[in-house]
Amino acid sequence: MTLKTPEQINDDLLRPLSGTSGRYWVVLAFLAGIVVAALAAFLWQIYAGLGVSGLRSPVFWAFYITNFVFWIGLSHAGTLISAILRLANATWRRPVTRCAEVITVFSLSIGASFPVIHLGRPWLAFWLIPYPSERGIWPNIRSPLLWDFFAITTYLISSVTFLLLPMIPDLALVRDRALGWKKKIYGVLALGWTGTPKQWYQLETAMHIMAIAVIPVAVSVHSIVSWDFAMAPVPMWHSTIFAPYFVTGAIFSGIAALILAMALLRKFLHLEEYLLPIHFDNLGKLLLMMSLLWFYFVFSERLTGWYGNESSEMAVFWLTQRGSFSPLFWTMVFCNFLIPFPLLAIKKLRTITGTAIASVAVVVGMWIERFLIIVPSLSHKYLAYSWGEYRPTWVEITITGGTFAAMALLYMLFSKVVPIISVWELKAGPREAAHPATALPRINEAGAD
């Protein structure tokens, strides 16, 4: 492959920001339509009451909390992967990091909206915020839901910072090439970046601090999400394995989402020369490792539960293994292990198409996994008389569909506003090492990065 000059890189990566095709607007309108339908469904739910959902006694959490866990899990794509790869100084990460960090911010925002959507009285959601109020009480710090509130807020703030920091030089680049009102907006967003050595040094230092800080935050978030379940004395929930199991599942689904997003970006934004087969190959290996880890966790959880043979646990165990939830259970195993394992383990199949297919399977499988953790346990709690079966209604299905559309919509909009591949990081990469124009960023290569 011929090396590209920095000017060519600029042209290639900033091209999506200038022109938009008719097809783009059609897809955008279609996605926006689904999002509007989901918003309408939510408003209808507020107006009529939560009874319009399929929730019932004793299944008080279902689709909404599944979506909550799923999207928060997906958010581990970005920040965690990008931070680990930065710290490990994996140079192949350069074109991947921003795609990943954007997934984090958007999926976290979507996930964080579900605890509000699922409330009986969503208009009082602000009561979770600790502030001196006329009610005279603070929120209950013993409640895992409050831990969620703090963990998700911290994670959102840190992942937004982690996304915005390395965007600054690129925004400045866009500013320098833009005209008119666009120049003004990008000028404000670029925060006066001129690319002096001092600014580079500060940016690299800040990135390094954030990369280290964000890893424990990300791990804590999904651990706390798992504790929403593990803290309650509910069969198959009350388990010590839940925190690492959830974190593993989160990274697993996150990598899958990242591969999927990259494959789509590569096709539609014509980034064939930037998102290379090697990136999919490397991420495919990571996904393979997470798939094996996931299988290991499910196996350990199931084996110990079955061997312990505790009657209330076994009711839930057999319900998922052989009962009414078994088709979903085996679909999950198929999607999360049987499809990805051969696709990712055999080198010939670990192509862009292969990893993309595996990723679709994993995203579907992980959604089912979240559902299977929540619903069977709740529907078969201790007293057999109070058992009940859950069926979702159109309201929940519409809102769930709306979140996937919202994710795609936000991603599409973002890729039109900000270069989806970090231009300066790419230029600082080893394949440009001979070029004098990139000497400045490379100073920092030796230092903090």
Add this chain to the structure above:
Amino acid sequence: MAIDLDRCTGCEACVVACHAENNISTVGEDQAARGRAKHWIRVERYYEGEFPDVKMKFMPVLCQQCDAAPCEPVCPTFASYHTSEGLNGQIYNRCIGTRYCANACPYNVRYFNFYNPEWDKPLNLQLNPDVSVREVGVMEKCTFCIQRIKAAEIQAQAEKRELKDGELKPACVQSCPPTAMVFGDLNDPNSEVSRLAHSNRGTKLLAELGTLPKVTYLQRDSWHDAENT
């Protein structure tokens, strides 16, 4: 509270009395079939034996007012909390409807208002003025008829005396034809309910979970005999 399973006939008078006393709305056939029925006390039916030689057993289940209640710590807004008298209080106005308490409750005795409550005429005219009506999105459950407890306490205080054992009864206890249910002060070692709680027929529902329930179930004599032989 103590419930004698030998005496319970499954007549469900307690369920009706509870609905009337506590302003519990009936949700209608359709919603009940979809699992939205609200009965702060319910009579569970279990079947023993093979058809046609089947025996039906009844077990009234209500909030066990646990001392170590799983519903309390999980509530982010202190809507579910422990009162100084040891009851599991439920403050409707604080509830934002996370429904975490209902998931944590092993007895499934917490009920959610999926819609605003409605009553068929003329039931809307018989609401108890001592009990607040709960709006949509709020969790509710058995309170041991806290309004009756408070009223009796205030009365006793006004008369400058202690509450007498058996002086006050929740609606379910009051309406139980075979007097299967006994209510009283567990802190008073001489009360009837204390005596029954320490009876060797006494068991706690799902005691193995360590929730320390305050409702004692008195085993059927047939079970008791089978255990002792």
